[in-house]
Amino acid sequence: KAGVTQTPRYLIKTRGQQVTLSCSPISGHRSVSWYQQTPGQGLQFLFEYFSETQRNKGNFPGRFSGRQFSNSRSEMNVSTLELGDSALYLCASSLDGGGASDTQYFGPGTRLTVL
Amino acid sequence: KQEVTQIPAALSVPEGENLVLNCSFTDSAIYNLQWFRQDPGKGLTSLLLIQSSQREQTSGRLNASLDKSSGRSTLYIAASQPGDSATYLCAVPNAGNNRKLIWGLGTSLAVNP
Numbered sequence: 082k083a084g085v086t087q088t089p090r091y092l093i094k095t096r097g098q099q100v101t102l103s104c105s106p107i108s109g110h111r112s113v114s115w116y117q118q119t120p121g122q123g124l125q126f127l128f129e130y131f132s133e134t135q136r137n138k139g140n141f142p143g144r145f146s147g148r149q150f151s152n153s154r155s156e157m158n159v160s161t162l163e164l165g166d167s168a169l170y171l172c173a174s175s176l177d178g179g180g181a182s183d184t185q186y187f188g189p190g191t192r193l194t195v196l
Numbered sequence: 197k198q199e200v201t202q203i204p205a206a207l208s209v210p211e212g213e214n215l216v217l218n219c220s221f222t223d224s225a226i227y228n229l230q231w232f233r234q235d236p237g238k239g240l241t242s243l244l245l246i247q248s249s250q251r252e253q254t255s256g257r258l259n260a261s262l263d264k265s266s267g268r269s270t271l272y273i274a275a276s277q278p279g280d281s282a283t284y285l286c287a288v289p290n291a292g293n294n295r296k297l298i299w300g301l302g303t304s305l306a307v308n309p
Contacts, residue, residue, distance in 0.1 A: 085239075112295070124285070124299040137296050171239055184230065185297070187240040 083108065085174050085188035093194045099160040102191045106153050106174030112136075113155040114185065115147060118169040127170075130155050131177070159193075167195045198223045198290050202300035209276055210308050217271040217303045219286035224264045226288045231260050231271050234283045234302070243284075244271070276307045 086105045094100050106113050114137075115127040126139040130149035147157040153174075159166055169192050173185040199222045209215055219229070228247045232240040244253045244260040246269070252261040259272040273280060283302040290296040 087239075114295070114297075116297075123301040124287075124297075126290075126296050126298070129295050139296070173240075184242050184245050186242065187232075189239040192237075 085172060085186055087170075087172050087188035087191050089191060090189065091192045091194075093196065094162050095196050096162055096164060098162050099158060100162060100193060101156055101158045102170055102172075102193075104155045104157075104172030104174075104188060106155070106172075107186055110174035110176055110186070111153055112175045112177055112183075113149055113153060114173045114175075115155070115157050116171045116173065117141075118171060118190070119167075124171070127157065162195045164195050167193060169193075198226075198288060198298045200286060200288060200298050200300040202284075202286060202303050204303055205301065206304040206306075208306040208308065211276060211278060213276050213307075214272070214274050215276055215305075217273070217284050217305070219269040219271070219300055221267045221269075221288050221298075224267050226264065228289065229260075229262055229269050230287050230297075231258075231269075232285045232287065234285060236282075240285065273305075276305075278307050278309050280307050281305055 088103045112131045114129040116124045118124045129137040133149045144160045149155045169190045171190045172188045175183045175185045201220045203218045230245045231243045234240045246253045246262040257274040262269045283304045285302040287297040287299045290298050
């Protein structure tokens with residue numbers, strides 16, 4: 082079974098631009114979560130999608146948005162990029178994201194650098 | 197508000213040693229606790245998931261324990277190998293929300309040949 086895939090793996094953008102990251106979950110998984118990882122803050126939850134609906138949201142500004150398609154693939158978009166958005170963006174999928182035994186499986190991440 | 201702390205932040209040991217990594221959390225009302233491994237520049241690999249009703253989980257040389265009442269978990273690695281070198285992170289669902297993971301900053305482990 083293929084794992085979680087994320088594209089692109091690396092991105093370099095300049096301040097003020099926008100970016101879209103893509104995540105394909107493991108087949109059969111309906112929950113997709115997004116995390117931002119930085120050296121200072123560690124991993125922080127961005128949002129979670131389930132059946133094309135945003136089910137949970139972290140404490141990030143509205144510049145960060147996402148969506149999920151009917152095949153469970155998800156995209157996240159960051160508009161008006163700032164230097165502080167430079168980070169590793171990780172996507173994780175799970176069967177339903179809610180059970181006590183529901184493990185999250187992570188993709189390799191997208192490394193975003195904002196210049 | 198749930199907070200997760202991992203001690204130590206970094207650890208360097210000679211090959212073959214048994215070692216313990218610590219994770220503490222502030223709100224004991226958790227559904228589960230997960231331990232992950234992250235290799236440099238890569239995503240995370242789930243190592244062990246302990247449900248709130250369980251006391252420990254084992255996988256090969258890894259053993260994770262959970263004490264909800266004291267808000268602690270430990271990851272025990274037996275007979276460490278250089279291939280175990282990585283950052284180990286623990287995560288718990290946010291209090292009242294099983295789907296939003298709260299993370300420690302991790303323990304960076306180096307196992308020296």
